[in-house]
Amino acid sequence: MRLDKYLKVSRLIKRRTVANEACDNERVSVNGRVQRASYEVKVGDRIAIRFGARTLTVEVVSVQENAGKADAAAMYREVANQDAG
Numbered sequence: 001m002r003l004d005k006y007l008k009v010s011r012l013i014k015r016r017t018v019a020n021e022a023c024d025n026e027r028v029s030v031n032g033r034v035q036r037a038s039y040e041v042k043v044g045d046r047i048a049i050r051f052g053a054r055t056l057t058v059e060v061v062s063v064q065e066n067a068g069k070a071d072a073a074a075m076y077r078e079v080a081n082q083d084a085g
Contacts, residue, residue, distance in 0.1 A: 001063050003028065003047075004037035009064065011072040012049060012056070022049065046079060 001009070007019035007028070022028050023037040027050040030039060041047075041063055048057045058076040067075055 001041050001065065002037060003030065003035055003039040003041055006041040006060070006063065006075075007047075007049075009067050009072065010075040011067075011069070012047075012058065012076070027051075047076075 004016050004019040004023060007013040007022070008016040013019040013022060019028075020037045023035065023039075026034045028035060029048045030041070030045050032046075032048075041060055043060050043063060045060045046057060047060065048055055057079040059079050060075070061077050062075050064071070064075060
């Protein structure tokens with residue numbers, strides 16, 4: 001699954017267009033490397049998303065085409081929450 005779609009389906013970012021913009025603006029990295037929206041997400045990948053001064057890092061647990069609100073949080077495991085300092 002594409003990175004932008006994964007971010008939307010897992011509800012890490014609310015809209016796919018916003019996820020696409022975040023990738024274009026180099027705010028999303030996978031396994032320590034900035035990736036494009038077309039990157040294929042795999043189980044075990046570590047995704048870091050910069051929200052201003054805060055960085056959210058999650059590990060991909062599952063990749064599903066569709067997920068309900070309850071299932072979305074089960075698609076990833078939060079690894080670290082960091083503030084720029």
